[in-house]
Amino acid sequence: MPEEKRKVDMDKIVSLCKRRGFIFPSSEIYGGLNSCWDYGPLGVELKRNVRDAWWRAVVQERDDVVGIDASIMMHPQAWVASGHVEGFSDPLVECKNCHLRWRADQLSGEKCPDCDGELTEPKMFNLMFKTFMGPVEDNANVVYLRPETAQGIFVNFENVRSTMRKKLPFGIAQIGKSFRNEITTGNFIFRTREFEQMEIEYFVKPDTDDEWFNYWVKERFNWYLKLGIKKENLRLRRHGKEELAHYAKDCYDIEYLFPMGWSELEGVANRGDFDLAQHAKHSGKGLDYFDEETNERYVPYVIEPSAGVDRSVLAFLVDSYDEDIAEGETRVVLRLHPALAPIKVAVLPLSRNEKLVPMAREVYTEVHRHFMTQYDDAQSIGRRYRRQDEAGTPFCVTIDFQSLEDKQVTIRERDGMAQIRLPLRDLVSTLQAKLSGEAFTTQPTWSAKAVGTRED
Amino acid sequence: MPEEKRKVDMDKIVSLCKRRGFIFPSSEIYGGLNSCWDYGPLGVELKRNVRDAWWRAVVQERDDVVGIDASIMMHPQAWVASGHVEGFSDPLVECKNCHLRWRADQLSGEKCPDCDGELTEPKMFNLMFKTFMGPVEDNANVVYLRPETAQGIFVNFENVRSTMRKKLPFGIAQIGKSFRNEITTGNFIFRTREFEQMEIEYFVKPDTDDEWFNYWVKERFNWYLKLGIKKENLRLRRHGKEELAHYAKDCYDIEYLFPMGWSELEGVANRGDFDLAQHAKHSGKGLDYFDEETNERYVPYVIEPSAGVDRSVLAFLVDSYDEDIAEGETRVVLRLHPALAPIKVAVLPLSRNEKLVPMAREVYTEVHRHFMTQYDDAQSIGRRYRRQDEAGTPFCVTIDFQSLEDKQVTIRERDGMAQIRLPLRDLVSTLQAKLSGEAFTTQPTWSAKAVGTRED
Numbered sequence: 001m002p003e004e005k006r007k008v009d010m011d012k013i014v015s016l017c018k019r020r021g022f023i024f025p026s027s028e029i030y031g032g033l034n035s036c037w038d039y040g041p042l043g044v045e046l047k048r049n050v051r052d053a054w055w056r057a058v059v060q061e062r063d064d065v066v067g068i069d070a071s072i073m074m075h076p077q078a079w080v081a082s083g084h085v086e087g088f089s090d091p092l093v094e095c096k097n098c099h100l101r102w103r104a105d106q107l108s109g110e111k112c113p114d115c116d117g118e119l120t121e122p123k124m125f126n127l128m129f130k131t132f133m134g135p136v137e138d139n140a141n142v143v144y145l146r147p148e149t150a151q152g153i154f155v156n157f158e159n160v161r162s163t164m165r166k167k168l169p170f171g172i173a174q175i176g177k178s179f180r181n182e183i184t185t186g187n188f189i190f191r192t193r194e195f196e197q198m199e200i201e202y203f204v205k206p207d208t209d210d211e212w213f214n215y216w217v218k219e220r221f222n223w224y225l226k227l228g229i230k231k232e233n234l235r236l237r238r239h240g241k242e243e244l245a246h247y248a249k250d251c252y253d254i255e256y257l258f259p260m261g262w263s264e265l266e267g268v269a270n271r272g273d274f275d276l277a278q279h280a281k282h283s284g285k286g287l288d289y290f291d292e293e294t295n296e297r298y299v300p301y302v303i304e305p306s307a308g309v310d311r312s313v314l315a316f317l318v319d320s321y322d323e324d325i326a327e328g329e330t331r332v333v334l335r336l337h338p339a340l341a342p343i344k345v346a347v348l349p350l351s352r353n354e355k356l357v358p359m360a361r362e363v364y365t366e367v368h369r370h371f372m373t374q375y376d377d378a379q380s381i382g383r384r385y386r387r388q389d390e391a392g393t394p395f396c397v398t399i400d401f402q403s404l405e406d407k408q409v410t411i412r413e414r415d416g417m418a419q420i421r422l423p424l425r426d427l428v429s430t431l432q433a434k435l436s437g438e439a440f441t442t443q444p445t446w447s448a449k450a451v452g453t454r455e456d
Numbered sequence: 457m458p459e460e461k462r463k464v465d466m467d468k469i470v471s472l473c474k475r476r477g478f479i480f481p482s483s484e485i486y487g488g489l490n491s492c493w494d495y496g497p498l499g500v501e502l503k504r505n506v507r508d509a510w511w512r513a514v515v516q517e518r519d520d521v522v523g524i525d526a527s528i529m530m531h532p533q534a535w536v537a538s539g540h541v542e543g544f545s546d547p548l549v550e551c552k553n554c555h556l557r558w559r560a561d562q563l564s565g566e567k568c569p570d571c572d573g574e575l576t577e578p579k580m581f582n583l584m585f586k587t588f589m590g591p592v593e594d595n596a597n598v599v600y601l602r603p604e605t606a607q608g609i610f611v612n613f614e615n616v617r618s619t620m621r622k623k624l625p626f627g628i629a630q631i632g633k634s635f636r637n638e639i640t641t642g643n644f645i646f647r648t649r650e651f652e653q654m655e656i657e658y659f660v661k662p663d664t665d666d667e668w669f670n671y672w673v674k675e676r677f678n679w680y681l682k683l684g685i686k687k688e689n690l691r692l693r694r695h696g697k698e699e700l701a702h703y704a705k706d707c708y709d710i711e712y713l714f715p716m717g718w719s720e721l722e723g724v725a726n727r728g729d730f731d732l733a734q735h736a737k738h739s740g741k742g743l744d745y746f747d748e749e750t751n752e753r754y755v756p757y758v759i760e761p762s763a764g765v766d767r768s769v770l771a772f773l774v775d776s777y778d779e780d781i782a783e784g785e786t787r788v789v790l791r792l793h794p795a796l797a798p799i800k801v802a803v804l805p806l807s808r809n810e811k812l813v814p815m816a817r818e819v820y821t822e823v824h825r826h827f828m829t830q831y832d833d834a835q836s837i838g839r840r841y842r843r844q845d846e847a848g849t850p851f852c853v854t855i856d857f858q859s860l861e862d863k864q865v866t867i868r869e870r871d872g873m874a875q876i877r878l879p880l881r882d883l884v885s886t887l888q889a890k891l892s893g894e895a896f897t898t899q900p901t902w903s904a905k906a907v908g909t910r911e912d
Contacts, residue, residue, distance in 0.1 A: 021522075021619035027531030027611050029739040033599070034589070038612055039619050041522035041628075048511075055504075060828055064476075066497035072633065073492055073652050074481030092591055101591050131587045131601070133649065135492070135548055135557050135639060143489070145587070145601075155483050156494055163477035164497050165834060172497075177633065183591060193589065194527050279834055283485040372516055378621060397812065 008321040010259040014188055016332065017317070020390050022046065023189065035185035035192045042391055043313070045342035045372065047196075050312050051175055053339055054198045057223055058173050065171035065200065066164055070152025072177060073133065073143045081282035082151050082275070084144075090183055091122035103183045127180045129193075145179035150304060152176075153201045154275045157287055168289060168300055169212060171202035175309065187260050189310040196309035203300040205291065206273070209249065212303050213270040217252050220266055220305045224254070224312075228337035229319050233257040234265075247274035256315045265315055266307035273299040274290065286441060316340055326417060326451045327382060334392030335415055338435045344371035345431060348384050350400040352377045360399040363409065363424065364421060370428055371435065389414055395431060464777040466715040470644055472788065473773070476846050478502065479645065491641035491648045498847055499769070501798035501828065503652075506768050507631055509795055510654045513679055514629050521627035521656065522620055524607025526791060528633060529589065529599045537738035538607050538731070540584060540600075544641055547578035559639045585649075601635035606760060608632075609657045610731045613743055624745060624756055625668060627658035631765065643716050645766040652765035659756040661747065662729070665705065668759050669726040673702045673708050676722055676761045680710070680768075684793035685775050689713040690721075703730035712771045721771055722763035729755040772796055776848060782873060783838060790848030791871055794891045799849045800827040801887060804840050806856040810835045816855040819865065819880065823853065827886055827891065845870055 022043035026036035029267040039047055059067045078083045091104035097117025104122040112119060127146040132138075146152065153172045160172055175198045176263050185191050204212045217236065224234055239251040249270040256265040277300050288299045320335045338344060345367050349360035357377060365377040374393070381398065388396050398410040398419075409427060411434075412419045422430055435443040473479040478499035482492035495503055515523045535541045547560035553573025562579040568575060570619065585601040588594075609628045616628055641647050654804040660668045669854045673692065680690055695707040705726040732755050736743040744755045776791045794800060801823050805816035813833060821832040830849070832840050837854065844852050854866040854875075865883060867890075868875045878886055 005476055018615075021616065024612060024615045026529075027528045028615060029611050029735060029741040029743075030531035033527070033529060033531045036527040038527055038608065039525035040612070040616060043522060044523040044525040045850065047525060061824070063831065067500040068497060069495035069500040069503060071482045071489070071492040071494055073482075073489060073650050075486035075489045077486045078483055125591050129589075131585045131635065134584075135581050135637070152494065155485050156480060156496070159474075159480045159484065160477065160497060163475065179593070181589065194529050279485060285485040287485075309538045368517070375519065384682045 006259075007228060007323045008259060008318055010188055010333075011319055013259070013314070013321060015088070016321070016390060017043065020387075022317070032406075035182075036194060037189050037192065037310075042342040046336075046340060046392075047309060047313050049340045050316065051198065051229060051309060054223070054307070054312075055173070055175065058171075058198075058200055062171075064166075064169060065173050065202070066160060066166070067173045067175075068153060068156055068160065069176060070149070070156060072146050072179075074146055074152060074155070074161050076143060077282055078151050078155055079128065080145055081278045083278070084125070084147060084151075086417070088128060088147060089124040089126045091365070092125040092183065092274060093119040093122050095119055101183065106184060125183070127182065129181050132250045147180050148306075149174045149197045149199045150155075150180050150201060150306065151276070153199065155277075155283075156369075157201075157203070157276060158285070161289070168291070169202060169208065169393040171200050173198070173200045175199075185284075187258070189314050190258065190260075190263065192204040192310065198307045198309055198312075200303075200305045201275075202303040202305070203276075204303060205290075206298060206301045209270055209272070209301040209303065213250055213268070216266045216303050216305050217254075218305070220268055221254055224256075224265070224315070227316070227340060228335070229256070233319055235262065237262075245269075247272055256311075256319075258314065258318060265311050266305060268303070268305045269304045271304055273301055275302060276300060288367045322364045326386075326389075331386060331389055333414060336392035336394075338394045341394055342372070342436055343374045343388070343391055344395070345373045346384070346388045346393050346396045347373060347375050348381060348396055348398050349377050350381055350398060353401075355404055356399055356401070359404060363397060363399060363427070367428060367431065371431065385412065395434065397427065397431075462715075463779045464715060464774055466644055468788075469715070469770070469773055469777060472777070472790075472846060473499065473644075478522075481682075491638075493645050493648065493766075494649060496715060498798040502772070502792075502796060502848075503765060503769050505796045505798070506772065507654065507765060509683060510679070510763070510768075511629070513629065514627075514654075514656055520622075520625060521629050521658070522616060522622070523629050523631075524609060524616065524653060525610055525630060525632060526605070526612060528602050528635075529773075530602055530608060530611070532599060533738055534607050534611055534735070535584065535600055537734045539734070540603060540607075541582070544584060544603060545580040545582045548581040548639065549575040551575055557639065562640065581639070583638065584613060585637050587636045603636050604634050604729070604762075605630045605632045605653045606657060606762065609655065610735050613657075613735075614661070614741065617745070624747070625657050625658065625660040625664065629654070629656045631655075643714070645770050646714065646716075646719065648766065654763045654765055654768075656759075656761045657731075658743075658759040658761070659732075660759060662757045665726055665728070665757040665759065669706055669724070672759050672761050672855055673710075673724045675762070676724055677710055680712075680721070680771070682773070683796060684791070685712070685771060689775055690909070691718065693718075701725075703728055712767075712775075714770070714774060718839045721767050722761060724759070724761045727758050727760055729757055732756060780843075782845075787842060787845055788805050789845040789870060792848035792850075794850045797848045797850055798828070799830045799844070799847055800851070801829045802840070802844045802849050802852045803829060803831050804837060804852055804854050805833050806837055806854060809857075811860055812855055812857070815860060819853060819855060819883070821884075823884060823887065827887065841868065851885075851890065853883065874894075 021040035024038045026038045027033050059065050074281040093104045094101045095112035095117040098115040100114050128147050130142050132141045133143045134141050178197050235255050237253045237255050239255045251269040253264045254266040276287045288297050290297050322333050347364040349356035368374045394414050396412040407424045408421050409418050410421050462712040477496035478493045481488040482494045483489050504723050515521050520746040549560045550557045551568035554571040556570050586598050588597045589599045590597050596625050634653050691711050693709045693711050705728050707725040709720045710722040711718045732743045744753050746753050778789050803820040805812035823829045850870050862878050863880045866877050
């Protein structure tokens, strides 16, 4: 059990998130809403940084991927075509005695786990949230909240291809909320009914799909490593043939060692031509592609790397959580990659002294122009360092009485707690170098050899 | 009618948006979904830039505002407290003959506008979308899709204040989707059932509310000017007393001259202590504030600047749309502020020549490291300039045969179509200066004098 060796457990993460303003229970003053969570001031910055790092890596730094942002409510026929109306359901049983409901596939016995009552026969329960658009609540006006962002990409395939004049291979990426009316939720922000996805649909020529599938598995695995996830906490799990959806040719889960065990962080699937072919059939619109090089017309295959924003946030929090000893006491520290840290620099006068504060405010104003910076002069300097350690702030800048004389300040590093003293005029450039520097990117990325193609 | 003088109308905007990949009708292959729109590759970058400019201005560059990201589904009691369950409705009538439904307050006669049939008595129709959380579809499990992001801020007031140790005045900002089941929608992305808001709730000591109200009206008005909205297309409209909600002390709409006329872009309201007092009453949790300076305990007043992301995008598109003459033909150009432009630089070899392309790809690789850049070598150089003009790209970099000899390239400016030739080694620094330079920010911001406080 590798978990036993780790200093982190879910309770510590939930407690830190509440205490430092990362994540609060939703509507907490009303007793909360089952499995809904709100991102607080530090959490929203962390989540923005995760989203931005993904968008930069998969859209902005690439020639072959463009983004879209489709609406959450889509034409109901899209969910017929995708198979969600028919097949996106769990088997549900109800206790005839206490009327609690359970997922039949998660029960071990035949009696109610709560009251030992008799259970009904399983009924299929569709996981899509439905509502009515317009004032009439009848079947003609049912719309669903999307259970995945992927279909918003498929229905826009031809619009994107033609307006952006894209040739295969190319991808379309999207970040957005999805909703699944899960019967069983839990593990903090790991499985919630409202969640955020980051999905890419990468369209390729059919006989190049294995190659691109392997490419994306590696690319996405390395993304987590580059942002600081420890290699020993990340693994690939290939789906067995019996586990694959009927249309999928191959699938890997990128799994992270969460406190509750290895669980899916991202799935990378080779979905063949299933999605575009289904939408072509149901919409009556041709979604095939004319290949000018070979003079062929075909339906592209698609490789889908599908990641969860909230799960990624949780993985980054869990992975960066550490405890060590500072000044004889246990210190909690989030060793977040600086690209993800909500606050990059904290400016702290040694005390709330009338001479120190004006100089510290000046330093703050200057540093704040360049980085997300926090000013803090409340309580002892030791307590303020602890607060910034828990927030994952990579650098604190301290202004002391000597600073008034020699115009030098101290940079205190989060990870090793080393302190260096330097002239104020070098502060911004030094921070710039440290924040973008090599120190945070020395971890070797995952090598190409670890993934083969499916031989059978 | 100032509209008559403008070169833009809604049809031109809708058509440009479709043609260039800014905005598509949602689920278009299925015939679309009423009033739902999808942002395409250029639209998603524009929308991201609008959101980011707002977030930087109101959160990251300020000491006194922090962000949150609350869930779309909230505890249903929050909507009882806010007044939405009781009062967020429109009067609806149905034609007894053809069964079409209408908003009673928008009809001029007493007969159906479609078939002249008799209408029913008006019934109040609640605009919140509702759905069921969990497998049982009964009243106990109703949840609403939030009709505004504001309430997610109010219910988190105490969590944010205490974890961030904030003192008044301070604000909480949020960007996110909201949903209103409007009976009447329209004007492209101006009024849709699914839309995105950018809201600030700024909490102040009660007797300082007028001052802060005026501050925020100015601050928000100037934000649009700084990002290039023409002063003559922006105005303030103060709500008359009869128009104010019963709890509101004062309210200004920031209106933009859209193609359909002056319409609300953002509202700035002084909401007094209504929201926090309501949530305190309904939740039983104290949401008052202890003022350490005066030793008083009171419920803060709140100033609410509430903007629409989609409306802002539409205003920036409309305002930047222009037509002039280039090479004897009408040229369509989006004069977007460079901070908002989806693509900052396009790199264009004069032709798809085997010697030009490698050099152009090298230039692209270098420039792309610094800015969102597009490479394009398809069709004539003139047509490629036109495409970039329509996309709002501020600068094109052209590589010609002379470039192979003298290592110089041409920067072509979108707005005046001026061309300057410069050594390749100066390209990035020149673009950097031009993109962040004064050229785009010479418009005087709106002066403090234009808004007074309410005298009566």
